[in-house]
Amino acid sequence: MQTCEVCRTPFTWKQVTKSLLAAYKPISCRTCGNRYKVQFLSRVLASLLVFGPIFMAILFSRPISTQMLIFVAFIVLPSVFVALPYLIRYRIA
Ligand SMILES: [Zn+2]
Numbered sequence: 391m392q393t394c395e396v397c398r399t400p401f402t403w404k405q406v407t408k409s410l411l412a413a414y415k416p417i418s419c420r421t422c423g424n425r426y427k428v429q430f431l432s433r434v435l436a437s438l439l440v441f442g443p444i445f446m447a448i449l450f451s452r453p454i455s456t457q458m459l460i461f462v463a464f465i466v467l468p469s470v471f472v473a474l475p476y477l478i479r480y481r482i483a
Pocket residue numbers: 394395396397398399419420421422423424
């Protein structure tokens with residue numbers, strides 16, 4: 391997890407997840423209050439990780455198999471969701 395560049399306080403998983411769900415809302419450091427914005431490349435990465443598996447499932451399973459959709463919906467997407475806050479990078483706003 392990324393830490394604050396000023397005071398080294400780590401961001402929490404919850405903080406980052408909330409920021410992602412709110413369309414990459416800026417985060418404020420819990421200790422020093424500095425604001426952080428999601429880096430552009432992290433936004434691209436997040437979109438790829440979320441929409442990539444969905445497109446792959448649709449493109450490569452013809453006819454679309456229920457197992458494939460269930461796999462993506464209940465295994466791939468939740469894993470991406472848990473891992474994303476560790477991959478996303480912020481920079482000071
Ligand atoms: Zn801080």
